[in-house]
Amino acid sequence: MKAWLLPGFSGTSSMELSTSVEAPIPADGEVVIQLQYAALNPADYYLADKQYPAKPRFPHILGRDGSGTISALGPGATRFAVGDRVTILRGDAGVNTPGTLAGLVAVPEDRLAPAPSDWSMAEAAAAPLTYLTAWQALTCWGPVPAESFVLITGASGGVGVAAIQLARALDLRPIALSRGDSKVPALLELGAEKVFDPSDPKLAEKVLAATGPRAVSLAIDNVGGELFNTLLGVLSDRGAVSCVGRLAGPVPEFNTARIFFKRLRIGGVSVGAYSPGEAQECWGRIVKLLGGKRPVIDRVFPFGEVPQAFTRLRQGPLGKVVIAID
């Protein structure tokens, strides 16, 4: 089969396209999927740069998200039939086992869900990892009262777009942060109530002018870095931060005094910590809640252009960067 091979922890630019990779054989409880689409995530390039806690065997195949049709069933695999259209919920594929930047992938059947019938297969590949992450970020503190303000950093990315859509579906009021102004109309269209530039020196005042005295109940932080201290400043009493990502690096000069006066809560989000059963349950609720809303695709790249697709991901897409495999 064809696959993009990563020779070691040597960065995504060291990947090579091969057309003679051995096809996977499904183990007990696994199925093989003939992939139609894969979707990229920053964790793919973190892994390639040895900045992610994974121990794959090399050469490794990156890619955690993917959709396609089942082409073979392993012993004991009973939930699906050959020919079923499926999407992969976050599991080990692309982390410690070969992933979806390939013609075929073997996945435990409890990590699969039927591709939503009214979505395209590209949309089905684009959604699971980021929507499950956004779901955990929105729900990990218990129910957030309706009409509360949720501040989302890196709002135009995969997790950010999912967080805007899911926050709206949960009757929350999302405020989005996005660098520059090029993505503002699209983010408002997606459901953001306001969009601000995180580099605006008056960011805190503008956010608080938008929320009024209620301030922000929950911040979903995909970015980290200097912005983190600003987030703490606009939270309400007992407000919470769901820490998802760190695209802007470590937080400089963090002072715990920023936490205790308002009794703030800061917690980590880890989509990989969902058990297969939890991921299935949350995914079912997400698809139902989204109703007619669909995942947003920034661009679909052909299989031969995976390096260009990673360049696009690093630039800051609007929604998901997807790879057409078939």
Ligand SMILES: NC(=O)c1ccc[n+]([C@@H]2O[C@H](COP(=O)([O-])OP(=O)(O)OC[C@H]3O[C@@H](n4cnc5c(N)ncnc54)[C@H](OP(=O)(O)O)[C@@H]3O)[C@@H](O)[C@H]2O)c1
């Ligand atoms: N904890 C978990 O379980 C989990 C799961 C999924 C993802 N993540 C992490 O969450 C983060 C976001 O993931 P994603 O899939 O949404 O990423 P993404 O699709 O690449 O989007 C991130 C967005 O953040 C903004 N951004 C990018 N680089 C930035 C920088 N250096 N400084 C400030 N803003 C920047 C960009 O938006 P603008 O250009 O509009 O500002 C970009 O569209 C990543 O760090 C990822 O590894 C964690």
